[in-house]
Amino acid sequence: MNVPTSPATNDSGVLIIGGGLVGASLAIALDAAGIAATLVETAAPRADAQPSYDERNLALARATVNGLEAIGVWRHARAGATPIRHIHVSRAGEFGSARIDADKHGVDALGWTLPARELGVALLRRLDECTRLTRLAPATLAGLEPLAGGWRARIDSADGSRCIDTPLLVGADGTESFVRARLGIEAERHDYRQTLFVCTITPERDHANRAWERFADGGPIALLPLAERRCGLVLTVAAEAADGVAALDDAAFIELAQRRLGWRLGRLSRPGKRHPYAIRRVAASALVAPRAVLVGNAAQTVHPIGAQGFNLGLRDALTLAEMVAGAADPGAADLLQRYAARRAPDREGTMAMSHGLVQLACLPQPLLAPLRSLALLACDRVPPLQRALARRGMGFRGDPPLAVLERLP
Structure with a gap:
């Protein structure tokens, strides 16, 4: 130089x-x-x-x-x-929700x-x-x-x-x-001791321009509507579990996301490349x-x-x-x-x-x-x-x- x-x-x-x-x-x-x-x-x-x-x-x-x-x-x-035309917020295992x-x-x-x-x-x-x-x-x-x-x-x-x-x-x-x-x-x-994984997925049912946010003991999970019936998945896990989640194959990762999110959009499939982010x-x-x-x-x-x-x-x-x-x-x-x-x-x-x-x-x-x-x-x-x-x-x-x-x- x-x-x-x-x-x-x-x-x-x-x-x-x-x-x-x-x-x-x-x-x-x-x-x-x-x-x-x-x-x-x-x-x-x-x-x-x-x-x-x-x-x-x-x-x-x-x-x-x-x-x-x-x-x-x-x-x-x-x-x-x-466009996001609807938002649904809930907590896993609890009866309340906000729309x-x-x-x-x-x-x-x-x-x-x-x-x-x-x-x-x-x-x-x-x-x-x-x-x-x-x-x-x-x-x-x-x-x-x-x-x-x-x-x-x-x-x-x-x-x-x-x-x-x-x-x-x-x-x-x-x-x-x-x-x-x-x-x-x-x-x-403040270190939340959490890691965020983001990727795209395809739900079985049309997302109908609805965004979902669901809270759970392990952290929040969200689905955001995207074009061509795809969704953006945002999955939070404890920091100590991040390496294990990163090592999961696609089928096991989808199983984890399905368990955390539920079946409101039917079966999830075709996950894209996952990207982790430490949260603080x-x-x-x-x-x-x-x-x-x-x-x-x-x-x-x-x-x-x-x-x-x-x-x-x-x-x-x-x-x-x-x-x-x-x-x-x-x-x-x-x-x-x-x-x-x-x-x-x-x-x-x-x-x-x-x-x-x-x-x-x-x-x-x-x-x-x-x-x-x-x-x-x-x-x-x-x-x-x-x-x-x-x-x-x-x-x-x-x-x-x-x-x-x-x-x-």
């Missing part, structure tokens, strides 16, 4: 470190708002090189799809998406299922259309130095090193965020620092129960873009404090919900069974609770960014 002895320095506008799903979405939203930005990503700008553009099937809340539509991403993704139907709440879909890799392709296509964005990929953040009016970042790439000055540094670099560590922001960690919760103690902000998994990594991770991170990105677009100084202290305050109810509520559900709904305590069943029945049959559950499930919580409130065409 040819590294200049005196790296050139330039002003980037907003500097975003991390080009995964949330970082790329933020870059696009800023560009759409007319804000100059630089996006730094360690992976090459290809879907097969970006770790977050993987084999997961994402459950995109309605608010999320509204936001992706608003920033011009959804037109590149909608062909591969499958949410799109028609009952006056919408055509509660959300959509989309493979993460297809969303990644859509983001890359939209990034190619940006006119105010500088993309550095593959490139690495090698160092940060505070300045009076922002930060100076040293970026290493195959072309050498360069220094970039920015009035606002954004850490969108994932759960083990280098930016978060460099800012001195602590993070609370990581929550930054602060969202902002002087002229710096964390978004997405760098700010909070939540349990995948309820499929809230990317949905929450996109609301981070769209809220930040909205506030920066109306500001003379994108890194001003009062703007960042207002951003943190605005995001707090949504962030804290979503983290509490996901953590509480996995702690309560999956605890193997028989004394909790009647209470859990009654709670599910209440959510199913008490209209105010049903409306609140549906609204939150569709991603409308707290003070959402205006982009997610726009109607789909």
Whole structure:
């Protein structure tokens, strides 16, 4: 590598470190708002090189799809998406269940299922259309130095090193965020001692655009509707059982999933390639620092129960873009404090919900069974609770960014 002895320095506008799903979405939203930005990503700008553009099937809340539509991403993704028109939530061995139907709440879909890799392709296509964005990929953040009016970042790439000055540094670099560590922001960690397996399967009966989430002692299991009568399976197991589950042949794996999920969709078959993910919760103690902000998994990594991770991170990105677009100084202290305050109810509520559900709904305590069943029945049959559950499930919580409130065409 040819590294200049005196790296050139330039002003980037907003500097975003991390080009995964949330970082790329933020870059696009800023560009759409007319804000100059630089996006730094360690992976090459290809879907097969970006770790977050993987084999997961994402459950995109309605608010999320509204936001992706608003920033011009959804037109590149909608062909591969499958609408979720019904959601069924239950607990293995207990009588309660909750059902949410799109028609009952006056919408055509509660959300959509989309493979993460297809969303990644859509983001890359939209990034190619940006006119105010500088993309550095593959490139690495090698160092940060505070300045009076922002930060100076040293970026290493195959072309050498360069220094970039920015009035606002954004850490969108994932759960083990280098930016978060460099800012001195602590993070609370919780290991759930669980591993998530994702793959596709084919049920005997048509899924009818219904998503299923079922809690059990061993963790949640979910089925998400996909095209061509396929479903995305999300199976959680105890961490100590993960190696054994990974070693199962297809027939034994399907037997395990069938036992955990039940027979509501008939016999399951034709499992695709399985991908394991260790599950942990990581929550930054602060969202902002002087002229710096964390978004997405760098700010909070939540349990995948309820499929809230990317949905929450996109609301981070769209809220930040909205506030920066109306500001003379994108890194001003009062703007960042207002951003943190605005995001707090949504962030804290979503983290509490996901953590509480996995702690309560999956605890193997028989004394909790009647209470859990009654709670599910209440959510199913008490209209105010049903409306609140549906609204939150569709991603409308707290003070959402205006982009997610726009109607789909």
